[in-house]
Amino acid sequence: MRRPQPLAVLLALLASAIVAVQPVAAQSILRDAETEELLKDMVAPLVEASELEPGNVELVLINDGSINAFVAGGQAIYVHSGLINEAETANEVQGVLAHELGHITAGHVVRFDERTKRATNISILSLLLGVGAALAGAGEGAMGIIAAGQQAAMGSFLSFNRDQEASTDLAGARYLSGAGITGKGMIKFFERLRGNEIRAGYSQADEAAYARTHPLSGDRIQVLRGLLEKDPAWDAPPDLALQERFVRAKAKLFGYLAEPQRTLNAYPPRDTSIPARYARAYAYHKEARVDMALAEADALLAVEPDNPWFLELKGQVLLESGRPMDALAPLRRATELTRSHPLIAGMLGHALIATENKANFPEAEQVLRASVQKDRYNPFAWYQLGVVYEARGxxxxxxxxxxxxxxxxxxxxxxxxxxxxxxxxxxxxxxxxxxxxxxxxxxxxxxxxxxxxx
Incomplete structure (x- = not known):
């Protein structure tokens, strides 16, 4: 194999730098009515404390196992499924949401784009200068120009990002305080991240801190603890109802995303708690063990017969198991109890169409139109509505x-x-x-x- 020439190497580096600044492909979005309502209720007092308009802040759940949340334009917070899985309490997630609200109020997305362009310009300029040096015959000098430019770009970008993260932590602490929510969850979550860093072999030395996009978790904990422990809300009791909802939604998400055997290991049949039954119902459903999935759903409904999320679960299992007629009753009730939540109404519309009984199509059109009027960003509901329109010509x-x-x-x-x-x-x-x-x-x-x- 022939060794690349210096000019070829430089041009390849230039091309890779240009490609690197293009946006990455969008990750898949998870839609679940119960989890979305939970996240809205978690963030609502924080949004009020931040003085943002409540209706303008959107939360989006991303199917990504990494422990992360981020903002990306507008007033939308994207929460990774890995964050929900890692957190132990609703209060921990609220700490992360408070931090992300700080990014929104500070306009960091716009500033991030500006700094990214600046760093990219530094990097590309160094590459162009390196190409010029290579054409003049100074191969080693060209590589030195490139290295210096890349280092300058990276230093500029990372320093800016660390400053953002540190200031946003403080803004998050203010919002927790203003909402009367304890900051213990924020501290505990950062402590867990710090433990992960240590186990992964990251150094806690100052030299390592410079080369990272965020301040070290230990540094964040030290600053935040000193601030939050003095806050009157530090000893505020946790919201037990919110915590129960979180534990259920977390188990549901785990059952939906994990391999069935992992779910059954984490929530063995001897565990008859509501979260365990919730997780197992999805594990059994994924393995087409319909009777066992329905048994778990019925056990949940025996405890809370008017729980719309449990009714939705039963309707979903029946619908996706080829029993749309049986799915109608629980889905109608869930739609009624949630005042036609768009995702549940959309599932009811799907079930009505799946019966293949044209007498059910007017009701399907009604619930599907109500669904897309409340939430236009539901492609499956639009597809089902198109089926109804086509069927009637x-x-x-x-x-x-x-x-x-x-x-x-x-x-x-x-x-x-x-x-x-x-x-x-x-x-x-x-x-x-x-x-x-x-x-x-x-x-x-x-x-x-x-x-x-x-």
């Missing part, structure tokens, strides 16, 4: 529903085509006609943005 609205689904799935050419076709056939000036225009504009704008980035 309403092709323009079927194409509009397809466009709604496609634009969320980033199928912009198809979305544009269907939206334009729907607009051409829908009544002029009607709400659906206006919506078709909006979807077409969104799809066209995304296509132009993608074209400009090439």
């Amino acid at each position: 309403d092709i323009p609205r079927a194409r509009l529903a397809s466009a709604e689904q496609q634009v969320m799935n980033r199928l912009y050419p198809q979305a544009l085509m269907n939206a334009q076709a729907a607009e051409a056939s829908l009544p002029y000036g009607s709400p659906d006609w206006i919506r078709a225009q909006d979807v077409a504009l969104e799809a066209r704008a995304e296509l132009e943005r993608l074209r400009d980035r090439r």
Whole structure:
């Protein structure tokens, strides 16, 4: 194999640097009505303390096993499933959410983008200078220019990010205090992260701290403990109802995501607690052990017969096991109890269609329209609504529903085509006609943005 020449190496490095600044692919989003309601209730007092508008802060659950949460534009907090799995209490998660709210109020996403561009410019400039040196015959000097530029870029970026994280910790502490929520959970979570660092072999020395994107957990704990222990809310009792909801949602998430055997090891059949039954129901369902999954769901409902989440679980098991008629009763009741929560109403609409009884289609249309009116970002509900429209011969609205689904799935050419076709056939000036225009504009704008980035 021939050894690469210095110029080839430099050009390859330049290309890799340019590619590195492109956005990564989006991670998969998990949608669960119970967990979303829990996260909203967890963050609500913190949002009030931060003086942000409650309706403008969105929480999104990401299917990612790493222990993380982040903000990425607007006022949305993305929570990794690994964070829920690692935390032991609702209070720990609230500590993380308070920290992330600090990023939003400080506008760190915008500043992060600005600093990333600055660091990238330093890096690319050093590469271009290195290419020039290589063309002049100074191969070793060129590599030295590149190394110096890369180090300057990294130092600039990491120093900025560490400052952000430290200031955001303090903002999070203020929001916990303002909400009257103890900071013990925040401290405990950072202590757990510190333990993970030590077990992973990270040094706690100052030299190591410089090369990391966050301040060391030990440093954060020391500063925050001194602040939070003096706060009147430090000894505030935990919210026991919130903690019970958290334990249930955590078990449910584990049962849904983990391999069934892992779930059964963590929640063996001898454990008859509500969280254990919840987790096992999903483990059995994933293994198509329908009777055992239904037995766990029925045991949960025997304790709390009007719990909408348990009713949703039973309806889901029945529906996905090929028994849509049997699923209707629990799903109707869950929809009623949650005042037509969009995700549960969407599942009810799916069950009504899956019966293949055209007499159920008017009800399906009703609940699905209610679902997407409350939550437009539900591609599966739009798909089901399109099925209803097509079955009754309403092709323009079927194409509009397809466009709604496609634009969320980033199928912009198809979305544009269907939206334009729907607009051409829908009544002029009607709400659906206006919506078709909006979807077409969104799809066209995304296509132009993608074209400009090439």
